[in-house]
Every structure is written in C-alpha cells, then in structure tokens.
Amino acid sequence: MKQYLLLIFCLTAFLNLGAQDYKKKPIISKVTATWCPNCGSWGWDYMEALKDEFNNGDAILLGVHHSGDLENPVSDWFAKNLKNSYQPQFFVNNGQISVGSNNWPGKVDEIRDMVDMVSGMDAASAFNFDVAYVDNDNTIQSSVNIAPLNKSEGDYYFAVYIYENNVVNFQSQQGSNAMHPFVLRDVISENYWGDSFTMGTSSMDFSFDLSNTNWNKDNVGLLAIMWEKEGNDYIVDNSISINNIGLLSSTKNILDANDFRIITENDVIEIITGQSDTYNVALFSTQGQMLQKTELNGRVQMNAQDLPTGLYVVLIENEKGQLSQRIFVK
Structure with missing residues (x-):
C-alpha cells in the first residue's frame, strides 16, 4: 500500500473536470439568510431540487449568506457583486433567476436550460486543481494550473474560495439543526475578488490555516473563479470546484x-x-x-x-x- 504524498493520487475522484477545453462551468448561487422564512421554505425546497438536478456536476452550487449568523465579509461581498437586493435570490453566474414561492417547481427546468446554455459558451480561461488537500498541520494546500487566456483584452482576476458543505446551523422554517449546503466561508487572498491575472500560463499555489475555524475539514471544498472586471463589477468567466478535500488529507x-x-x-x-x-x-x-x-x-x-x-x-x-x-x- 502507498502513503498519501503531496500529490493526492485519488484527487480526481472528487474533481469536477470541466474547464480544460475553455468551456464554461456555471455557478448557481443562492443568496440567503438564516433568519429569512422564505429562505427556509420555498427557497430551501428549490435549492434541494437543484441539488438533485445537478447531482452529475454540470453546475457548481454555492450558498451565499449575506445576512444572519453564517454571513461573513466574503459572502457579503459576493452577494453585493451579484447585485443582490433581497433573499432568497438565485443566480447562474451573474444572471438572476426570477423565481418565487408560486413558480419555483417550474424554474428547475429553466435553470437547467440556462446552465446548458452557459456550459456551451467559450470561456477566456481554463484551469484545474493540480493539488488540493489538508495537511497534518490542518492547513489547506492547493495548486492550480491555469492555461493562457484565449482573449487578448480584458481585466482578469483569479480567486480560490473556501466553502463548507452540510453545515449544521439554525434556519428559519427548518429549525436548529438544518443542514446548509455549500456555505461560502472565505477566500484565499487579501482581496475578495482574488489577484490580478495576466496572459501567460501559470501555476498558482494557495494555503489556508484551518486551525482557528470550527469547520468540518472533511466537508470543506474549494471553488476557483476567474473573474473578468467590467467597470466596478466582477463577472464570472469560468470556475471549477473540488469537494471534500479533508477526505484527501489523511496520513492513512x-x-x-x-x-x-x-x-x-x-x-x-x-x-x-x-x-x-x-x-x-x-x-x-x-x-x-x-x-x-x-x-x-x-x-x-x-x-x-x-x-x-x-x-x-x-x-x-x-x-x-x-x-x-x-x-x-x-
């Protein structure tokens, strides 16, 4: 039997591979709040339906708490960048889905159509996680390979975000032990939007100390986003995610x-x-x-x-x- 080394050989078991051919991988964001009744009623049901619909990895799901006890500065910025004005709101990349209590069942097919449309578009960027794991010091270690941009113009920024799946926490209409999916926790950068990216091929390394958090490392995942800045807005160009990196960290x-x-x-x-x-x-x-x-x-x-x-x-x-x-x- 082999020991786990810096290269985690079973990494691909949890990797969503969708960016290598410059095709977009969409992000479905739910902007939400733990105190919000609608977020815990029809908004909760809609998110559960989306989890079932995109179980095959065609899209990345993200819980963006812009208020309540799961809010943090990164999720607050993320929601504002999406032009959030109430909760719950659902977005595919930066595009809002018009959905409410009376029509959400029919909006699963609509968001599927939108995801399929976005997935068929060419992105300016292509990238993949080469390494992602939690080391023995409880520190996330990650390396991302980024291909050259296929556009000669644009202002691009690259960021790696941390999310935690199945967070047990209060949610209005769901009670004290609701299991919140894919909660956006932090960014591995000094800037919420990441770091400026130039044209050439690049390998970028990221690390984050989990010691001062109470997150379940087995449920922690990473979301990489290439943003294109347009004015004061950051538009998703492409993304990729990897779940459960704590399961890849063992010295077993x-x-x-x-x-x-x-x-x-x-x-x-x-x-x-x-x-x-x-x-x-x-x-x-x-x-x-x-x-x-x-x-x-x-x-x-x-x-x-x-x-x-x-x-x-x-x-x-x-x-x-x-x-x-x-x-x-x-």
Missing part, C-alpha cells in the same frame, strides 16, 4: 484498488472484496453529499434505483486505509 494508507470490484447494473451498486477485513462504505454525489453508507464484509449491495443518472463517488475505508472510486450510474 491508500487501499489497493485491485482488492475491490465495483459493479453497477440492474439498479444496484455491488462492491466485492476478497479481503477478510470489514470496511465502511459511503456513496457521495459529485457535489459532496453523502447519499448512503453501509458496511462491507466480502460483498455488499447499495440500492441505485432512485439515483439520477450521473457520476458518483464510492469511499471505502477502515483503520488500515481508504480508497475512493468514481462510478457512473445509468
């Missing part, structure tokens, strides 16, 4: 993939091992949501009948190590 061994078979057919995910050990198995969406968990003793099956078609991540672990594998469910 990587289990040998040859010891496991994962079969997806007939609405069942079957995991088989010839090893005599007992393993914990968890199934995640590409957005980092844990969908199922079970134990593996030789052979186990997970029900895939109600899962939307798309990519998922199986995490297998015990006291000896862990292994993550991407699977496709039809």
Whole structure:
C-alpha cells in the first residue's frame, strides 16, 4: 500500500473536470439568510431540487449568506457583486433567476436550460486543481494550473474560495439543526475578488490555516473563479470546484484498488472484496453529499434505483486505509 504524498493520487475522484477545453462551468448561487422564512421554505425546497438536478456536476452550487449568523465579509461581498437586493435570490453566474414561492417547481427546468446554455459558451480561461488537500498541520494546500487566456483584452482576476458543505446551523422554517449546503466561508487572498491575472500560463499555489475555524475539514471544498472586471463589477468567466478535500488529507494508507470490484447494473451498486477485513462504505454525489453508507464484509449491495443518472463517488475505508472510486450510474 502507498502513503498519501503531496500529490493526492485519488484527487480526481472528487474533481469536477470541466474547464480544460475553455468551456464554461456555471455557478448557481443562492443568496440567503438564516433568519429569512422564505429562505427556509420555498427557497430551501428549490435549492434541494437543484441539488438533485445537478447531482452529475454540470453546475457548481454555492450558498451565499449575506445576512444572519453564517454571513461573513466574503459572502457579503459576493452577494453585493451579484447585485443582490433581497433573499432568497438565485443566480447562474451573474444572471438572476426570477423565481418565487408560486413558480419555483417550474424554474428547475429553466435553470437547467440556462446552465446548458452557459456550459456551451467559450470561456477566456481554463484551469484545474493540480493539488488540493489538508495537511497534518490542518492547513489547506492547493495548486492550480491555469492555461493562457484565449482573449487578448480584458481585466482578469483569479480567486480560490473556501466553502463548507452540510453545515449544521439554525434556519428559519427548518429549525436548529438544518443542514446548509455549500456555505461560502472565505477566500484565499487579501482581496475578495482574488489577484490580478495576466496572459501567460501559470501555476498558482494557495494555503489556508484551518486551525482557528470550527469547520468540518472533511466537508470543506474549494471553488476557483476567474473573474473578468467590467467597470466596478466582477463577472464570472469560468470556475471549477473540488469537494471534500479533508477526505484527501489523511496520513492513512491508500487501499489497493485491485482488492475491490465495483459493479453497477440492474439498479444496484455491488462492491466485492476478497479481503477478510470489514470496511465502511459511503456513496457521495459529485457535489459532496453523502447519499448512503453501509458496511462491507466480502460483498455488499447499495440500492441505485432512485439515483439520477450521473457520476458518483464510492469511499471505502477502515483503520488500515481508504480508497475512493468514481462510478457512473445509468
């Protein structure tokens, strides 16, 4: 078995790969507040529907708290940059979706159409996480490779943001233990909009000390955005995200993939091992949501009948190590 090194070899199991060909990866932002009744009623239901719709990773979901006890200076700036004026409001990149209590069920298809349209557009930038993990000192370490811009003009800024998924916190209409998805926490820069980016190929390194936070590092993810500045506004050119980087931080061994078979057919995910050990198995969406968990003793099956078609991540672990594998469910 191999040890985790600076290059986390299972990184791609959680990586949303969408920027390499200069095609845009859209961000769906929910501007919200914990005290807001509508944010916890129809706004909550709409966000849950969007999580199901984009479980395949076609878009990045983000919870932007511009007020309440999950607000922070970065989320406040982010909301203002989107021209937020009330809550809840939903945006695809910088474009607002007109949605309310009476029409939100029909707006899932509308936002799908908007995401598909944006995804077909060419971006000026293309980039990818090369490394992203939490080290033994509880510090995020990340490196991003950025291809040359394919536009000769423009004022561009690059930023890496930190979000935390499944934050347990009060939410009006949901109670004290609501589980907030993809909460924007901070930015790894002195500026909310990141740092100025010039034309050439670049590799940029980022680090952030988690020691002074109470965030669950296993649920922490990174969102990279290339902004194009137009006047005083910052417009999303492209983005990419990686979920659950704390799961990539362990000093545990990587289990040998040859010891496991994962079969997806007939609405069942079957995991088989010839090893005599007992393993914990968890199934995640590409957005980092844990969908199922079970134990593996030789052979186990997970029900895939109600899962939307798309990519998922199986995490297998015990006291000896862990292994993550991407699977496709039809």
